[in-house]
Amino acid sequence: MKAGSRFLNAVSAVALSAGIVASGAGAITFVSATAAEAAVIQRIDVRGASRVGAEAVRSNLTIAPGRNFSNTDIDDSVKQLYGTGYFSDVKISVSGSTLVVTVEEAQLVNQVVFNGNRKVKDDKLASVVQTRASGPYNDALIQADIAAIKEAYAATGRSEVQVTTQVVPLGEGRVNLAFVIDEGDRTKIAAINFVGNNAYSTGRLAAVISTKRSNFLSFLTRKDVYSEDRLHADEEALRQFYFNRGYADFKIISSDATFDEATNKYTLTFNIEEGPRYDFGPVTVQSTVEGVTGEQLQGLVVTREGEVYSAKDVQRSMEAISDQVASAGYPFARVTPRGNRDLGNNTIGVEYLVDQGERAYIERIEIRGNSRTRDYVIRREFDMSEGDAFNQQMITKAKRRLEALGFFSSVNISTAPGSSPDRVVVIVDVQDQSTGSFGIGAGYAAGGDGLILEASIEEKNFLGRGQYIRVSAGGGVEGSQSYGLSFTEPYFLGYRLATGFDLNHSETSSNDNYDYTEDSAVLRATAPITEDLATTFRYNFKRMNYDADGSDLSDLSTPYQDLVNDGPWIRSSISNTLTYNTLDDMTLPREGIYATLTQEIAGLGGDSQFYKIYGKARYYHLLADDADIIGSVAAGAGHVVGLGKDLNIFDQFTLGNNDIRGFENKGIGPRVGGGPDDPLGGTTYFTVSAEATFPMPGFPRDFGLRGAVFADAGTLFGNDVDVSSPEFVRGDSAALRASVGVGLVWQSPFGALRVDYAIPVVKEDYDQTQYFKFGINNQF
Incomplete structure (x- = not known):
């Protein structure tokens, strides 16, 4: 455009008339430079804008009636009209005091469809393309859309995808546009090699990076997808791994991805230099x-x-x-x-x-790459906003918080100069990732419901608002049922105050004598005290009903007969929990402490009046770094006292097979006779546990299969339930129970699956044992 203008201006001195013409290619003609500089028009005549409208054309001009215009104004007007995408040709001329703008309208897109796509759904592709129904047909935009579709497929491991277009004219300047996709085969990762590693084995380093070798479950995990962004993230993960273990001189000499077209697989090679340990x-x-x-x-x-x-x-x-x-x-x-x-x-x-540092202020925080998560969800993790003093340490802290959310596969924060020397622009680049999960829990109750299954769906970033929601349902082969709904708003009214509720309903058959129904509701609010310490306040409401359904209760002890005959029962309480969390990873912690301490007071109406205090702490430590052997020790305790009245059976503590493996739920502690001994629970308990986990020999580290050895011990004693025949109470002493066992843990694509086999080594004759325990927590 400008080249044509310079040429035409060079010959304008010999022109005989004054006029301005801009061709469809953008060349602009000034027949008289002097006349152009002094040109003033009185009106603007728009021709050819039948669909767009004359006013839309005039609003995109930099020329107005009664005002001088020049070469630059013509250039800008033409560019601006082309930039709308609604015109395939633009011509501007002057006729007397009238500026004549002649446009040829581009075709409009009636419908955008995708053909041939099976692995990436229509809604996903529609979100990455910019061409829209009722928008202009624009070749440059369509080429950009093709590139975006290829990038979306590359993220699933299909970097060889081919994309073409088909255009179907409909008449009257309208067309249908189809993106035709040949998905091709999925690329895989054949091998991941490390060169120059002496302190740590290849298997240990392979567990550090996010890219994994392909296996039979890779189609679920998508961790064998190669991309340059993921490769750079893996490089940074390796740096942090070494830097945090004393290797301050660690360097990545090179990282290469070699593609074998014959096998459609990549081989990744990291060439590193560890340096000395400091x-x-x-x-x-x-x-x-x-x-x-x-x-x-x-x-x-x-x-x-x-x-x-x-x-x-x-x-x-x-x-x-x-x-x-x-x-x-x-x-x-x-x-x-x-x-x-x-x-x-x-x-x-x-x-x-x-x-003191240099005085610098944040001019703006610019957020990029978040296709799903709302901007404000990202902004609220910063302890600063526009106009505040710039502080690099606060930027680093915000980055750590954003990564901890689990909403993004990558987070990068950089800075750029602002509009003046004391202004800084903070640029936040993120990439959204899947935050939904599907869970299946399984268990077995020997004397009651038999096999029990529970399925759940949860979303940690609901509608991109950072909210958490979980829905669950379960049942047992003997007719038990359970339903649950949980919701959390992490920033209530814009404050770092997480509020939410939990609703649950369950029905179960404890034995042949009665059915048990429970409905509960919890309102909660959690506030941080420090980065590692938080406090949670709850209001707890529970309604319990024991239904005999016409069964003979003579085999039940008196307290259990009272439960059935005098119900339903209401418990209303408030509680406070302190949580201390320094874990390095919530999925597979290797270092850190997770501890909770809860106090609860019941008596706000209902049938229970008590004060409870209980807590548990677990400490993790890496016993052997290269071998990746993780040790942990845990301790728990609790005590409950009645406030002005005896406790109910359901007010006392019971221990489950998560507390002391090798025993059933409610399998230890005080019991009362009357037929089969009925568990009373206890007023006081103590538990301790020690465990070591390690990668299973013979399996690749990145497969996620780990073995475990453990020992559990504990006791549950004390009784404050009114029983008519105290002589029939057994297990009221603080007798110790203990077990040892082995386990198998698989960090599967569905989540962490665990199977334990525990043998009680110290127990009482009336305790109820359970050797096997298994569970699944599935994610996608």
Whole structure:
């Protein structure tokens, strides 16, 4: 366009009349440059805009009646009209005092369809293309749509997909557009190789990266899909793995993906250089911020001299120092770690330098790549907004929070210069991933319902709003039923306050004498105290009904006869739970602590009046890094006392086969005779457990099959239930029970499947045992 304009302007001096013409190719003619500079039109005449309308054309012009216009205005007007996509040709000329704009309208798309697609559904493809029904037919846009469709298929492992188009004219400038797709075969990962690794085996490193070798279940996991983005994410995962284990000089020399057309498979090769392993040397804090000394900040440092060097601990120290200094009134303070290597001793001394930093403000937070998750769901994870002081440590913290949501396969936060030297643009690039899961739970109750199954569907990012919803239903072969609905809003009224409810209904047959029905409702609110500590308040309502259905109750003990005859029963209570969580991974934790402590008071109406306190803590530690042997120890305890009245049977604690494996649910603790001994529960319990898990020999690490050995012990004792014949109560003492066993855990594409076999080694004669225990938690 501009080349044509320059040529025509060069000959304009010899032209005989004044006029302006813009051809469909965009070339603009000024017959007289002087006249053009002084040209003023009184009206604009639009021709050919039968569908779009003359006003729509005029609104896209930079020329207006009564105002001078020039070469640039003509250029801009033509570009703007073409940019709408609604015109295939544009011509502009001047006739006297009238600007004549002649357009030829592009064809309109009547319908967009997809043919040949089986692996990627229509709604998914419709979300990635930009051509829309009732929109213009535009060749450039369609080529971009073809590229987007190929990218969507590449994400499923079908990088050889072919996409063509078919156009069916309908008359009157309208067409149907079909994207014809030849999906081709799915590419796979034949092998993943590591070169230069000495400290860690190939199997251990393969477990670190997200890309996995193809196997018979890869069509479900999609973890054998090659992409450059995933390869870069794997590189970063390897860096963090080594940096957090003392290898501060770790480098990735190269990462290559070789494609074999004959087999349609990729081979990935990571060429790495581990370098030496370092421990922390002397750790100090120096501050130039007025009123804040290094000695005051030293206690915030989590890096300790003599410990293995960890980049994660350095980052945590920087964040703690930055938060403290900012809260002291210095929002621009900058924390810079300076490492001092001692190659002779293989140590890195760290000096944290705290200074005022440059004054910079956030001009805007720009979010890209979120096709499903709403912008505000991402923005609320930042402790800053537009106009606030820029703080790099807060950016890092926001990135960690976004990754912890589980909504995104990748999160990257970068910065760009703003409109002035003291303005910064924060750019957040994310990629949405599937957040739905389907679960199946299974169990076996020896004396009651037999085999029990439960299915559930949950969504952690409901409608892209970050909300959690779960629906479940289950049943047993003996007629038991259960239904549940849970919902959580993680940011109530814009505050970091997670509120929600849980509704449940269950029907079961405890034995041949009566049926049991339970309805419960829980309202809850959770607020963070620190990054690792949170508190949850609940209101709990439960309605229980024991129905004899005309059965003979003579075999039941007196307390159980009272349950049946005097129901239904109501329990109304409030509770508070403190949760401490430092786990490095909620799916397969290797390091960290998960602990809860709950207090509950019942008596807000209903039939129960008590105070309960109970809790449990489990500590994970990696016993052998390269062998990936994970050890854990756990302890739990609880106590309940009545408030002004005796406890009901359902108020006391019972222990299940998750607490002490090898025993049935309610299989230990005080029991009362009357036929078969009926469990009373107990007022006090203690449990301890130790376990080690390890990759199963003979299976690839990335298959996710692990073995387990464990030992459980505990006791349940005490009784505050009114029984007419105390002499028939057994198990009221604090006798210890213990079991040992082995397990098999599979991190399958459906979730974590576990089978345990436990043998009680310490038990009472009247205890009820259960050797096998299994369960499934399925995800997709």
